[in-house]
Amino acid sequence: MLDIAVIRKQPEFVKERLATRHGGDEAHINEILALDEHRRKALAEVESLKALRNKVSREIGALLGQKKLDEANAMKAETKNLGDKIAALDKQAVDAESGRDALMLRLPNLPHGSVPLGKSAEDNPEVRVHGEKPDYTFQPKSHVELCESLKLVDFARATKLSGSGFLLYTNWGAKLERALIQFMLDLHSTEHGYTEVSPPFMVGEQCLVGVGQFPKFKDQYYGVAEGDVAANLGKLYLIPTAETPVANIHREELLKVEQLPIQYCAYTPCFRGEAGAAGVGTRGMIRVHQFDKVELIKVVKPEAGYDELERMVANAERILQLMGLHYRVISLCTGDMGFGSAKTYDIEVWAPGQGSYLEVSSCSNCEDFQARRMNLRFKDADGQNKFPHILNGSGTALARLFVALVETHQQADGSVLVPEPLRPYLKTERITP
RNA sequence: GGAGAGGUGGCAGAGUGGUUUAACGCGCACGCCUGGAAAGCGUGAAUACUGUAAAAGGUAUCGGGGGUUCGAAUCCCCCCCUCUCCGCCA
Missing domain, CATH: 3.30.930.10 (Bira Bifunctional Protein; Domain 2)
Structure with a gap:
């Protein structure tokens, strides 16, 4: 499997090297990059929501410790639907990742620079x-x-x-x-x-x-x-x-x-x-x-x-x-x-x-x-x-x-x-x- | 195949719903101390993803997966592995 970081940074180089093989595989690079982009976007969003949830949960714990039941219950109600949002975004990130990786697994290796160019x-x-x-x-x-x-x-x-x-x-x-x-x-x-x-x-x-x-x-x-x-x-x-x-x-x-x-x-x-x-x-x-x-x-x-x-x-x-x-x-x-x-x-x-x-x-x-x-x-x-x-x-x-x-x-x-x-x-x- | 006991960081070992950002200890790295060491004191230390010019920061990971919950090492369900004993076999 190629390094996704290399594909991100040097997509044109990767495409050129892939094209020296049988050809055709380089076509998938753009698709991989799009899925990767989508994954990272969803990830950033879902992780900040998780950070929020962690923070609120700690606060609820603290309130319960101080016997402030009403305030704690109010906060619980507020965060009630956070879980659903997180689950939905999580799925997006996971789906994008598995889609990306499925394509990556079908991508051959890049030839070393010393390998002669040729078709057959x-x-x-x-x-x-x-x-x-x-x-x-x-x-x-x-x-x-x-x-x-x-x-x-x-x-x-x-x-x-x-x-x-x-x-x-x-x-x-x-x-x-x-x-x-x-x-x-x-x-x-x-x-x-x-x-x-x-x-x-x-x-x-x-x-x-x-x-x-x-x-x-x-x-x-x-x-x-x-x-x-x-x-x-x-x-x-x-x-x-x-x-x-x-x-x-x-x-x-x-x-x-x-x-x-x-x-x-x-x-x-x-x-x-x-x-x-x-x-x-x-x-x-x-x-x-x-x-x-x-x-x-x-x-x-x-x-x-x-x-x-x-x-x-x-x-x-x-x-x-x-x-x-x-x-x-x-x-x-x-x-x-x-x-x-x-x-x-x-x-x-x-x-x-x-x-x-x-x-x-x-x-x-x-x-x-x-x-x-x-x-x-x-x-x-x-x-x-x-x-x-x-x-x-x-x-x-x-x-x-x-x-x-x-x-x-x-x-x-x-x-x-x-x-x-x-x-x-x-x-x-x-x-x- | 049957029965039982277990699985938590490098090791060992607490922890049965909320300051656990996983205690205490050992080992490790660095520093202080010392003539040098030991002891003592202090600091640091996992992996992956994400993020950034680089940092900082964020998320996840207590065998694995799923569930309950605002919140799970902890409660529930399924599975796996290891050890001991028995059976079977080459």
Whole structure:
């Protein structure tokens, strides 16, 4: 959520920055300002009435203390209808506020000044490239062929169980998936300074609102059950990413500045509706309704946000380097960035069998956009309460990493060579049928 | 799931309709005092919104919501959480 104070003070600046995204959102600024104005007007009025009521009530109390019953009763009669006026104005203020906030929640973040201007993925500049496309003395197979010949994934039976877009890993496929998860968690938690956590896979709506998935993109997620009525959670949703539970861990807290930076890594499955995804990438493992991912989350002081983003990308890159994969890092342009992000780097790994790059990581600094939505603050050294920057990045997403790995390291005989750092986990050097 | 006891500021703990703008205490910050400390004395200290050039000021917050009243920490209703015991379960 943007800072209403910034919208008030610099509405034209906010509109311009919003327009560099998909466009259209800037149109709501005037409406927000009008509701905000109305709210403050009603508030000023109702609060002075409340002040009056408090004053009169004290006076009545004093009169009763002095046994001046008549005077007290006279004053009671005078203030009798004050309550109704207050209630009516209160409602106006509350209505204006909830109207304003409903619009604010649908407003995306402002892009950081360093983000390239652009309309779509085609305008994303390449930041750097690691390695080269490998050469093969044979025609590299696609992961679908490899998975079938090596019996890594049973596509047909997965469809029987859950329909298209779901995977049944088998034998070495299941082991490879597990090995990759454990390898990544170990690396991030021992060498990169992240604390490993394992969160719930279902969360209440407020967590999705907190990171910006709700209310605007509600139809993309799986609602599964009514949550505890008790806890006032509303419906529970399957998490689309570990970002949803993990970034919300400290929601509604006031952190001490010494607690920062907070760094978490977490493995979770991710569930996505991917509405209308039929077509490109439907076959195989590129786009599925459930996939595994190791996610990185940071909560940091605002002044550290962008340095930490660079470090996070480097942490994710390290995985691909150790897996011996060729990849490129791109900087998303204003028009291609996600809702909550102020700046995003994507990492795309080369998949020889596809002849294309696959997005396996997306690292974003959301600045204080999410912290505001979840009311997460910290008390700075100067005693001020401030919103921290919250960053999230995949480190990395599975399924696609799996694809790149088997396609890159496939051999002429149809086997797949396991990268050195993964061998202690998989307990083999080579995957054969 | 059942029964009971609780929920008040950083902590602890009074307060059953009106000088409570939440007592007393501990802890905290600053000042005085001291050679330095302790003790003592004094002052200050929550969060949000609003307001202002900045202040001052105003409103709300005693687990949450609603109600009664001129006025609610206090009375009424609903809900939540914590603790203890019992049951059930992996």
